[in-house]
Amino acid sequence: MVKVLFVCLGNICRSPLAEGVFRAMVEDAGLGEHFSIDSAGTGSWHIGDPPDSRMIETARKNQIDLTGLRGRQFSRKDYGEFDYILAMDQSNLATITQRAPSTETGSTVALFRTFDPIPGDYAVPDPYYGGPSGFDVVFEIVSRTSARLLHELIELHGLEGSLRDKEQ
Ligand code: 4NP
Numbered sequence: 603m604v605k606v607l608f609v610c611l612g613n614i615c616r617s618p619l620a621e622g623v624f625r626a627m628v629e630d631a632g633l634g635e636h637f638s639i640d641s642a643g644t645g646s647w648h649i650g651d652p653p654d655s656r657m658i659e660t661a662r663k664n665q666i667d668l669t670g671l672r673g674r675q676f677s678r679k680d681y682g683e684f685d686y687i688l689a690m691d692q693s694n695l696a697t698i699t700q701r702a703p704s705t706e707t708g709s710t711v712a713l714f715r716t717f718d719p720i721p722g723d724y725a726v727p728d729p730y731y732g733g734p735s736g737f738d739v740v741f742e743i744v745s746r747t748s749a750r751l752l753h754e755l756i757e758l759h760g761l762e763g764s765l766r767d768k769e770q
Contacts, residue, residue: 604759605638606751607680608714609698610690613643613673616726616740617690618653620714622666623741624748631752632766636759641671642680644697648673654730660737664745681707688714688751691725717754718747 606624610617621641628637651673652658661668678701680687687709689695695713702711715724726743729736756762 603638604636604686604755604761605684606640606686606688606755607676607684608639608641608688608690609644609676609694610641610726611643611645611694611728612648612654612730613641613645613675614648614651614654615657615729615737616744617641617643618668618671618673619657619661619666619740620688620690620726620744620748621671622661622668623744624751626666627748627752630766631756633752633756633761633764636761636764640684642674642676644676644694646675649675656729656734656737657740660734660741664741676701678703681709684709686755687711690714691728714751715743715747717751718743719750720746 608617608620618641621639625639628634628639653668653671658668676698681703687698689698698711713724714726715721726740727736729740
C-alpha cells in the first residue's frame with residue numbers, strides 16, 4: 603500500500619483538490635486498492651469544514667467531487683503513517699519539517715510540484731484571497747502534477763502489472 607498525504611495551509615482549497623484529483627486518477631487506473639490518500643492543513647481554522655465552495659465548484663466542473671471531504675490538521679503522527687507527505691508550497695513544507703519527530707520516520711517529505719513537468723517556482727499558489735480564475739489555475743497545476751506523480755509512483759512501486767487494461 604502506497605500512502606500519500608497532501609498538505610496545504612487551510613485544507614480547504616489546494617490539498618483537498620489534490621486529494622480528489624489524485625484519487626480519481628488512481629481509481630481510473632484501477633489502482634484503488636494499492637493507494638491510501640489523504641490531505642491535511644498545517645493550520646487549525648478549518649478542522650471539520652468542507653472544502654471552500656469555490657474549490658468544490660471548480661472541481662465539479664472537472665468531474666471531481668470534493669463534497670465529502672472534511673478539514674483536518676497535519677500532525678506529527680502523520681510522519682511514519684504516510685510514505686509521501688507532499689507540501690503545496692514552501693511555507694507548508696517549512697511547517698511540516700518543523701513538526702518532524704527527531705527520529706527517522708521513513709516518510710518522504712517534498713514539495714508537490716517537484717513532480718510538475720512545468721514546476722515554475724514549485725509552489726501551488728494559494729487561491730483563497732484571490733478571484734475565481736485562481737481556482738482554475740490551481741486545478742491546472744494540480745491535475746498536471748498529479749498525473750506525473752501517479753506515473754512516478756507506479757514505476758517506483760512496481761505497480762505497472764496492476765494497471766487496468768485500457769484496451770478492454
Ligand atoms: P488552502 O487555502 O491552504 O489552499 O486550503 C487557505 C484556506 C484558508 C486559509 C488559508 C489558506 N485561512 O487562512 O483560513
